[in-house]
Amino acid sequence: GxxxxxxxxxxxxxxxxxxxxxxxxxxxxxxxxxxxxxxxxxxxxxxxxxxxxxxxxxxxxxxxxxxxxxxxxxxxxxxxxxxxxxxxVPEGRVSKPPACAVSAMVLKDLATAIWPFGGGMGKRQRKGLAGPDLSHTGEQLTKDIAACSASVAFFSADDEVPWEMAHNLAGTILGSDAKKKLATLVLLRAAPVAGRPVQLGGG
Known part of the structure; x- marks a missing residue:
């Protein structure tokens, strides 16, 4: 086994x-x-x-x-x-999603960033008392997931941040998917730059 x-x-x-x-x-x-x-x-x-x-x-x-x-x-x-x-889902197993697909990450200062996969102005939530402010992040995620046809979302974290915070962000994405639209949650191979288009396949 x-x-x-x-x-x-x-x-x-x-x-x-x-x-x-x-x-x-x-x-x-x-x-x-x-x-x-x-x-x-x-x-x-x-x-x-x-x-x-x-x-x-x-x-x-x-x-x-x-x-x-x-x-x-x-x-x-x-x-x-x-x-x-x-x-x-491993990054290599997804094809390019709609540009509005939600991408989210925990930044080095424990703020969170949410922005569209294709790039563009995102929303940042300053960190809370004990780490990322997941309640405000969740409210924004709920709006952004609902506003896009994509069934895939992407997440990541700065490498200075412990995995636990990336995991909690992923759980928040799933919990914010009010209409259960998301079929696929992708952990990005490398931390992206918030607000920039997300590159798949290490490109």
């Missing part, structure tokens, strides 16, 4: 193999370890610790997608009022 796949504060730990993404051959090693997994075109579960780096979680999700996983169930012991499990 599938071994345990984990990303912690030190990076990916997949089936007992530690991958150091800061090393020159880190990305290559990650790809090799993941290609050896028995994915067989099935969804994969990934445990992501709260203090993991968003870039490490995103790198693993992207490689799992490249190796055939259609979706990745990410489990994080986050806030009690938000889902502890989110299903994400």
């Amino acid at each position: 599938m071994p345990e796949l984990l990303v912690d504060s030190m990076g990916p730990y997949l089936g007992g193999q530690r991958v150091d993404l800061s090393q020159k051959d880190g990305a290559e090693k990650l790809s090799k370890v993941i290609r050896a997994l028995p994915i067989e075109g099935k969804p994969v579960t990934l445990l992501a610790e709260k203090k993991a780096k968003p870039s490490a979680v995103a790198a693993v999700v992207t490689e799992l997608g490249a190796a055939g996983a259609p979706t990745v169930l990410i489990k994080t012991d986050g806030r009690d009022d938000l889902p502890k499990e989110i299903t994400v």
Whole structure:
């Protein structure tokens, strides 16, 4: 069966193999370890610790997608009022969405930014007391999701921010989808620049 796949504060730990993404051959090693997994075109579960780096979680999700996983169930012991499990689609498995598709990220200063996939003026919510202000962010997300025909949304976080905050933002996106329009939630491979068009496929 599938071994345990984990990303912690030190990076990916997949089936007992530690991958150091800061090393020159880190990305290559990650790809090799993941290609050896028995994915067989099935969804994969990934445990992501709260203090993991968003870039490490995103790198693993992207490689799992490249190796055939259609979706990745990410489990994080986050806030009690938000889902502890989110299903994400690897970036490489989505085609270009409508330009109005919602993109959201947690910025370095723990503010959140929401803007259209095709670029354009977004909305920023200053951070709350204990991290991102998810209630105001959620109100804006509800409006933006409702106003667009897209069934896909995108999320990310600055790499200085712990994964937990990206996970909570993803849960907020899902919770803000009042009409349950969103079929696909994409964890972007690399943190985008808020307000600029989102580039897929590392382009």
